[in-house]
Amino acid sequence: MSLIRLLKRQGKVVGKTAAIFMSLILGAALAQAQVAPAAPPVGAAPAAPVFSTVPTEDGYVLGVGDVIAASVLGRTEFNSQVQIQADGTLQLPFLGTVKAADLTVLQFRENVKNALKKGGYYADPVINISVTTYASRYVIVLGEVGQPGMVPVDRNYRVSEILAKVGGPRDSGADYVSLRRASGEEIKLNINSLATGTLEQDPFVKPGDKLFVPKAETFYIYGQISRPGTVKLEPGMDLRKAIVAAGGLTTMGSEGKIKIIRDGKEIKKYSLTGPIKNGDVIHVGERFF
Numbered sequence: 001m002s003l004i005r006l007l008k009r010q011g012k013v014v015g016k017t018a019a020i021f022m023s024l025i026l027g028a029a030l031a032q033a034q035v036a037p038a039a040p041p042v043g044a045a046p047a048a049p050v051f052s053t054v055p056t057e058d059g060y061v062l063g064v065g066d067v068i069a070a071s072v073l074g075r076t077e078f079n080s081q082v083q084i085q086a087d088g089t090l091q092l093p094f095l096g097t098v099k100a101a102d103l104t105v106l107q108f109r110e111n112v113k114n115a116l117k118k119g120g121y122y123a124d125p126v127i128n129i130s131v132t133t134y135a136s137r138y139v140i141v142l143g144e145v146g147q148p149g150m151v152p153v154d155r156n157y158r159v160s161e162i163l164a165k166v167g168g169p170r171d172s173g174a175d176y177v178s179l180r181r182a183s184g185e186e187i188k189l190n191i192n193s194l195a196t197g198t199l200e201q202d203p204f205v206k207p208g209d210k211l212f213v214p215k216a217e218t219f220y221i222y223g224q225i226s227r228p229g230t231v232k233l234e235p236g237m238d239l240r241k242a243i244v245a246a247g248g249l250t251t252m253g254s255e256g257k258i259k260i261i262r263d264g265k266e267i268k269k270y271s272l273t274g275p276i277k278n279g280d281v282i283h284v285g286e287r288f289f
Helices: 003-009 015-031 105-118 159-165 191-196 239-245
Strands: 067-072 075-083 089-092 096-099 127-133 138-143 149-152 176-180 186-190 210-213 218-223 229-232 253-262 265-268 281-286
Touching: 067 105, 075 089, 096 105, 105 127, 138 159, 159 176, 159 191, 159 210, 176 191, 186 191, 218 239, 229 239, 239 253, 239 281
Parallel strands: 138 210, 218 281
Antiparallel strands: 067 075, 067 127, 089 096, 138 149, 176 186, 176 210, 218 229, 253 265, 253 281
């Protein structure tokens, strides 16, 4: 079974564009997968260590609204699942009010361990802290995607990964995505380059970022054309390419009888090499025998 068919059966592909996009993402992920390096030649200097740019949950910074599960190994009386409140604190057994917001999971775990030891509750407790609900750190995805909404970011995600999580772009979407940082900076990213380009072309998102896939630019064509209707405008499309995209002329169609309505004005005898713009209306007339 092909990759696209498998994805469709699992309900993770929305439209033809999303299927292609997901295939590219998976292909890029496989290509970037880490493999064990070959042993260096005898006498060669050891290779520099490679560090992952994606932190584990221990590096996640806790925030208001996050829900954590806390436990002490072998001590069920401490087990609890609590939410971080608006003031950045939460309630734990024995310890009462504890600050959690703006601390990493690792830092918070160490604070809890030290507080339990200092209070004399346990001699050397083994603490487990895990995040069960990520609510304080998320990216908003809007526009022409499979499932617009809020995506929690429990680690570093690239733009392509976030788009994959929401089902990819729809067929009606443009060929780019707008990344707007919480700081106000806005970056326009080509969707195909997210999967096939360099890592710099597929940047990491940050909590508070917004991703927006706008509707694709279109034109409308009718008359003596094989497939009249609304057609997606591709970059660099001229009149000749527009006719091809709409299936070509009918047997009655004439290249000399084409007119374009642009911004409410009619343009007759438009060149076949003339550019087509968003919102253009193209009428193909009949030829005379």
